[in-house]
Amino acid sequence: MAAGARALPGVSLTWAIDDPRMRRLILRLFVAGLAVFIGIPLLTLVLWSFAGEWFWPNVIPTQWTIRWYEQVFENPRVVNAMVLSFTIAPVVTVLTALIAIPAGYAFARLNVPFRRVLLLLFLIPNAFPRIGLYVSLAVLYYQINLIDTYWGVVFLHMIGTLVYMTWITTATFRSIDPHLEEAARDAGASPLRAFWSVVFPLALPGIIVASLFSFLASLDEAQGTLIVGTPHFITMPVLMYTLISSFERPVAAVFSVLLSLPSLVLLVAAQRYLRSEYVAAGLGRV
Amino acid sequence: MASTTFAAPPRPRPRRLDRSRLAGLALVAPSLLYLTVFVFIPVVKAITTSFTVRDRDNAGNYSYRVGTDNYRAIFETETLRDNVIFTVLIAVISVAIVFALAYSIALALRFGKGPAVRFLSRIYVIPLFIPSVIASYAMITFLANHGFVDGLLQRVGFPDESFPRIVFDWKGIVITQVWLSLPFMTVLLSSVLLEISDTLVESARDVGASSWQIFRHIVLPLSAPGALIGITFMFLGVVGGFTVPYLLGPNAPQMLGVSMVYYMTNYFEPYVASTQAVVIFLLSLVAAIYYVRQQFKREVR
Amino acid sequence: MNGLAFWLRRAVPVVVALVVAAACGGGTPTGGSSPSAGSSATAKDTELTFYSGGDTNVQDLHEKQVIPGFQSSSGVKVTFTFLEHGTGAQGIYDRLKAQRDAGKQQWDIDLWEADTGYYTRPDDLFLTISDKDIPNLAKVPKAELDFVNNKAVPYRGSSVVVAYNSDKIANPPQTFDELISWIKANPGKFAYNEPSTGGSGDAFVIAMIYKYSDYSKYNGKPFSADNEKDWDQAFAALRDLAPSLYQKGVYPKGNAGTLDLLNRGEISMGTVWSDQATQALAGGTLPKTIKLTQINPALNGGAAYIGVPKGSTHKQAAFAYLNYLLDPNQQKLIVQGAMAGYPGIDWQYMPADARSRFAGADKEFRYWPGGTYGSDMQRLWHEKVAAAK
Numbered sequence: 011m012a013a014g015a016r017a018l019p020g021v022s023l024t025w026a027i028d029d030p031r032m033r034r035l036i037l038r039l040f041v042a043g044l045a046v047f048i049g050i051p052l053l054t055l056v057l058w059s060f061a062g063e064w065f066w067p068n069v070i071p072t073q074w075t076i077r078w079y080e081q082v083f084e085n086p087r088v089v090n091a092m093v094l095s096f097t098i099a100p101v102v103t104v105l106t107a108l109i110a111i112p113a114g115y116a117f118a119r120l121n122v123p124f125r126r127v128l129l130l131l132f133l134i135p136n137a138f139p140r141i142g143l144y145v146s147l148a149v150l151y152y153q154i155n156l157i158d159t160y161w162g163v164v165f166l167h168m169i170g171t172l173v174y175m176t177w178i179t180t181a182t183f184r185s186i187d188p189h190l191e192e193a194a195r196d197a198g199a200s201p202l203r204a205f206w207s208v209v210f211p212l213a214l215p216g217i218i219v220a221s222l223f224s225f226l227a228s229l230d231e232a233q234g235t236l237i238v239g240t241p242h243f244i245t246m247p248v249l250m251y252t253l254i255s256s257f258e259r260p261v262a263a264v265f266s267v268l269l270s271l272p273s274l275v276l277l278v279a280a281q282r283y284l285r286s287e288y289v290a291a292g293l294g295r296v
Numbered sequence: 297m298a299s300t301t302f303a304a305p306p307r308p309r310p311r312r313l314d315r316s317r318l319a320g321l322a323l324v325a326p327s328l329l330y331l332t333v334f335v336f337i338p339v340v341k342a343i344t345t346s347f348t349v350r351d352r353d354n355a356g357n358y359s360y361r362v363g364t365d366n367y368r369a370i371f372e373t374e375t376l377r378d379n380v381i382f383t384v385l386i387a388v389i390s391v392a393i394v395f396a397l398a399y400s401i402a403l404a405l406r407f408g409k410g411p412a413v414r415f416l417s418r419i420y421v422i423p424l425f426i427p428s429v430i431a432s433y434a435m436i437t438f439l440a441n442h443g444f445v446d447g448l449l450q451r452v453g454f455p456d457e458s459f460p461r462i463v464f465d466w467k468g469i470v471i472t473q474v475w476l477s478l479p480f481m482t483v484l485l486s487s488v489l490l491e492i493s494d495t496l497v498e499s500a501r502d503v504g505a506s507s508w509q510i511f512r513h514i515v516l517p518l519s520a521p522g523a524l525i526g527i528t529f530m531f532l533g534v535v536g537g538f539t540v541p542y543l544l545g546p547n548a549p550q551m552l553g554v555s556m557v558y559y560m561t562n563y564f565e566p567y568v569a570s571t572q573a574v575v576i577f578l579l580s581l582v583a584a585i586y587y588v589r590q591q592f593k594r595e596v597r
Numbered sequence: 598m599n600g601l602a603f604w605l606r607r608a609v610p611v612v613v614a615l616v617v618a619a620a621c622g623g624g625t626p627t628g629g630s631s632p633s634a635g636s637s638a639t640a641k642d643t644e645l646t647f648y649s650g651g652d653t654n655v656q657d658l659h660e661k662q663v664i665p666g667f668q669s670s671s672g673v674k675v676t677f678t679f680l681e682h683g684t685g686a687q688g689i690y691d692r693l694k695a696q697r698d699a700g701k702q703q704w705d706i707d708l709w710e711a712d713t714g715y716y717t718r719p720d721d722l723f724l725t726i727s728d729k730d731i732p733n734l735a736k737v738p739k740a741e742l743d744f745v746n747n748k749a750v751p752y753r754g755s756s757v758v759v760a761y762n763s764d765k766i767a768n769p770p771q772t773f774d775e776l777i778s779w780i781k782a783n784p785g786k787f788a789y790n791e792p793s794t795g796g797s798g799d800a801f802v803i804a805m806i807y808k809y810s811d812y813s814k815y816n817g818k819p820f821s822a823d824n825e826k827d828w829d830q831a832f833a834a835l836r837d838l839a840p841s842l843y844q845k846g847v848y849p850k851g852n853a854g855t856l857d858l859l860n861r862g863e864i865s866m867g868t869v870w871s872d873q874a875t876q877a878l879a880g881g882t883l884p885k886t887i888k889l890t891q892i893n894p895a896l897n898g899g900a901a902y903i904g905v906p907k908g909s910t911h912k913q914a915a916f917a918y919l920n921y922l923l924d925p926n927q928q929k930l931i932v933q934g935a936m937a938g939y940p941g942i943d944w945q946y947m948p949a950d951a952r953s954r955f956a957g958a959d960k961e962f963r964y965w966p967g968g969t970y971g972s973d974m975q976r977l978w979h980e981k982v983a984a985a986k
Contacts, residue, residue, distance in 0.1 A: 041412045051434040054444045066862035069447045112323035120320030137580035139536035142573025146338030230427040241680035266430040273425035356820035356969045375984040442861035548984035562793040563976040
């Protein structure tokens, strides 16, 4: 597309973006600035996690140590929290997928009655402030004995994930040509089979993106878990809140690094799906 | 596969249509049931709570009645009113900055080439994978006065106390919100831009349009509806947020999410807190209704 | 460290709190998890359920030090549940209340460490404790027991102290008035944290309140809204102080916020919890130039209490644990270990070497009634100090 793009002298505002060299320079500066903005705050945390002693005005720690890492790994609470977080997140993701994919399909393909009202209802979890919702929910949990239970935490996490999953799968299903499914039906396949063997494989990238978001949202949830999960269900971010507020900064930094690692592994694994058309399929027409 | 949308087929076959309606309802039912128990009932409870007024006598005994006093308090108490205004302002500023940045990234990803763009496509998603607690914490160590950046600047000769107050200030909230929301908005805008066909852009260029003209007259209008949806969603997120403004915001004014939690846990005023929740809800609802209408317009298109 | 109250104040995201009680409007029909107990209080107790909360050091004290010793000496098995951050304190309270309301004879919690306010609530869910049940209680200062109507046992204390950079300050203030003068003479170098976010900030505000509203109006007296009228002067004084504070009136978030500013050299003086600061100094997160001192009268800290619920299934074991905890040998762990706290028993029963660790342990101490006063203070501080224009 760069071919033929030539700047007219005097068009002061746009000459820069029409000159390929200038454009490249601007792009590189922009990317560099962004990399600094995104990356360096995380790197300071890594520095802190190895800081034996780091007082103002030193730019880097004056003593290095791995004792904070030892402390974290020796602490059974940390290990427990990690195990808990990683047993909750997949369950939340699977359960959400089970109820959200049918709904997404229905919104995309079928004539759901009161569609407009329903779509609005599906937005309420996002429109009502979460804290207010969680506190109200905690009251309900006391009444139905879900407070401080595993399933109580799982159901709470699903509040956030359900909306995303429904929304993304709706868009995904809508991007698939309905004639494909009809052709399968005409060839004698049952509705379920037609869905499973024709629609589902095509929708998989979108579903994977949605599942990824759900998984991450579950790993990230701290507010609600703190309210309904204590004292027995302390997840990683809940523990992180504790560490921040009790001035164990290097420990908190270590924990941040450890908490980010699985997510970053996931990021690398999901790169394929997060780029190009997959994302479009997943998030495009919302 | 990304460039066409197939809307729900409105078939003129009445019997199948009925079946389809029923099937549709059946498929939506599990989600709806879940939402009823875990969202709608608590929301209704919160709304009822907001109309409960608690009076206290001189000896500290409480009495309860139904009334709208809590709502009046929000608009008549200066600190609470300021909080509402502050919340909306922060949300608008954050969304505007994220939008500008994300749009630039999305444009670069869509129309740019080369190693810089490939690198960009790898890094911009990182914040999506960092929990907000950690992001806030990282920003504090990074941007605080006498923090990492301040330290570097002083190393190169800036005088002490010349660094602006970012942490414990509205700037801290905005910067961290921008950091956290950037990937989401970029992903969204990227996919919107993917729908704009290369042919259209190239033919415009063939007739001599400049990059700016192409952006102004083709790219921007075509991406506007999708962009507005991203803006709506981010607005909802910022208005109701807690973690970022709590850890990085000023003591006063507070964002409503923070103020609500203080009223609940510290001031033991759950009724005022619920009222704040409902006010945020109403603010957000305006955005949500807008979102749904936009969605329908797109379907018609 | 004021037990759970301290944590509640410190950790804002902890939300359950009153809302649960308020919205349930009383009898929550939860039965809690059913009592693990088949044994009755009359038989020899072989187990004990203990709920506690607070900082890691509190958990370590019980879990790693006191409980193992108690288990091996008494043969009672202790099931210890720790509430991170003191989260869900209200939830635990509701659980006890629900069991009482349901008429249960055997409740599922035998010992509970929480904010002092819980023990004296009108629901009256806790046993009155005397030295007949717990002989070592005789060593505890009487005022601390009166404070909770003998409904709970104070077993450790910590106080809010003034931390200062000894490189820059040779003679730290000795009284609150001197502290105020120092702040005014050294603008930008002092901070106290937002009261809603941590008790070390409350202590500073409370000291100002007691400057204008006499302590005798609060000591052992029931709540009276009239007293709050005196506060306007205190808040006005705090507002006037703002331009001399860190960044002309920035109040850090949480107790850790003040320590953070000390770490970064942003301030030279601040109010901090003695135990937190002592730990930070030992762990290297505060520079050694930071010293701690106490003014007179002492800044408000407080004792941490443990209560025995009325329906406790294992009362004898609960009493035995409390007695064990108040033994000078165990109390030494609180003073000398990572806890860096004050003993629950009178100093005179403590070994001499334990005393030397603390500055100002002998200063006059004033209680803060908390409760409604506490929540009002935090709200009014926000309206009249932080948000004042």
